Amino acid sequence: MQAYKSRAGSSPRAQSGTTLPDFGCQMENHAKHVQPMPLSATQQNLNYVYPQIFWVDGCANTSSSCPSAPPIAPFLPPVPDRRKKTRNNRERRSTGFLVMSLLILLALTGVGLSMFQIFHLEKELAELKESASTEHIPPALEKLIGQKEEAMKKEPRKAAHLTGNPAQQDLPLEWEPISGHAFTSGIQYRDQGLVINETGLYFVYSNVLFRGSVCSNQVLTHIVYKKNPSLPGSHVLMEDKSINYCTSQKIWAHKSYLGALFKLRNMDSLHVNVSKIALVNFEESNTFFGLFKL
Structure with missing residues (x-):
């Protein structure tokens, strides 16, 4: 081997x-x-x-x-x-x-579906509220509301705005009820005053412009008062007194404004009085008087 x-x-x-x-x-x-x-x-x-x-x-x-x-x-x-x-x-x-x-796509899909569902629920809730508001009103009350709305549309709002009238003769002040910016609606102008024909709350205002060429420093008075045939005398509603409104002998001017809310009764008449007519500027943008019902 x-x-x-x-x-x-x-x-x-x-x-x-x-x-x-x-x-x-x-x-x-x-x-x-x-x-x-x-x-x-x-x-x-x-x-x-x-x-x-x-x-x-x-x-x-x-x-x-x-x-x-x-x-x-x-x-x-x-x-x-x-x-x-x-x-x-x-x-x-x-x-x-x-x-x-895939996970991000699923998350975005879920968010989109949730937003769509919320929008759909809000729409249904608004429809339910609208239907409930119309269903729960009794027919009699609905008819009364409709009549009141029609009456308000037909009946104009009670208001008046008067402007200064240069053709003054005596106190209280006389006013222009028609020309220019002046008007009366549901309120009557009579005997140099505004007459109330319906009891209620009224806002009353008055503006007077005093002016002069010589400073005398006399007291300037501006008053709004009311009268009623069933009551004796007159009652002052608003008053303004001005002193020391000028300091030199040159031309001067002073404005007095009054305005407040009052409860007036039927047949009440409102008037404006001043201390001296000669010192009043009667331009419609400077001296005016009016009221409106709330």
Whole structure:
């Protein structure tokens, strides 16, 4: 039996002087072929040397038995491919981005549906309020309200605005009831005053402009009063007295305004009085008198 040795210097046992064990089988005119198994590029680059491994063909003679082959050193584990890891990371990132996009889309859809539902509920609530407001009004009350509205449309609001009249003869002051800005609506102008024909709350106002060319510092009085045929005398509603309104001998002017809310009765008449007619400026924008019902 012929023993096959490794190349010189390639086997650790050969270098140490140790005799390799014999293996193989007797062959009849057939040489055994020993093929060294090539190493991978990774194994060749290693700093340390692994023993070479040989692969021996089987016995040519099938009748003879072959001794068991010596143990073969285990192969190194394959080096993991890093490209697969990079591909897996990209796939995971794309999957995570897709999941996040779907979640955001679902959230936006939910918000849109909620807003639409809220808008729909508000619309229904407004319709219910409108229907309830019309259903709970009794027919008699609705008819009365309609009649009152029609009466208010037909009947003008009670009001009057009078402007100054230069053709003054005596007190109380006389007024212009028609021309310019002057008018009367539901109120009668009679005997230099405004006559009330319906009891109620009225806002009464009066404005008088005093002016002069010489400063005498006499007291300027502006009064609004009322009279009633059923009551004796007159009753002062508003009064204004002015002193020290000028300081030199030049031309001067002084305005006096009165205005307040009063409860007036039917047949009450309102008038305006001043301390001296000659000092009153009767232009319609400076001296006027009026009232309106609330």
